[in-house]
Amino acid sequence: MLVIRTLNDVRSFIDNFNTYAEIDENNGTYVFSLENGNLRCVGIGITNFYRLDEQFYHNNYGMNWRDKLADEVDEPQKFVWENRKWINAKLKRNNEIDY
Numbered sequence: 001m002l003v004i005r006t007l008n009d010v011r012s013f014i015d016n017f018n019t020y021a022e023i024d025e026n027n028g029t030y031v032f033s034l035e036n037g038n039l040r041c042v043g044i045g046i047t048n049f050y051r052l053d054e055q056f057y058h059n060n061y062g063m064n065w066r067d068k069l070a071d072e073v074d075e076p077q078k079f080v081w082e083n084r085k086w087i088n089a090k091l092k093r094n095n096e097i098d099y
Contacts, residue, residue, distance in 0.1 A: 001095040004084040010077050013087070017051055020091065024050070034083070034090040047086070049079070 002020070004010055013020060021030035031050040048070075049058045056073040073079045080087060 002091055004080065004088055004091075007077070007081070010080045010084070013080055014076050020094070021050070032087070032090070034086045047083070049073070049083075 002009060002013060004013060017032070018030045021032040023029070024031050029050050029052050031048050033046055033048050035044050035046060045060055047058055047060050049056065050070075051057075056076040056079070057070040058073055058079065059070040
């Protein structure tokens with residue numbers, strides 16, 4: 001199981017993104033959804049991190065609100081590094097599920 005502790009781990013996550021993300025049946029993009037405790041909202045905030053045509057984007061949503069537009073992620077390695085706590089938690093949960 002991947003745990004993001006170093007910049008090499010970040011690169012591995014980015015390079016193998018489709019392995020960790022789930023495919024969105026509606027549009028065929030790979031999406032990695034994570035609970036994000038950095039969002040200031042009621043309940044649990046969710047960040048969708050996804051790749052479309054080799055570019056990364058993210059959008060956030062929570063109870064009774066949603067970003068109107070997705071934001072382009074110019075530095076995906078920085079995004080992953082800054083959100084590694086929440087990404088690692090999701091990776092751990094995914095690893096605990098027996099497929």
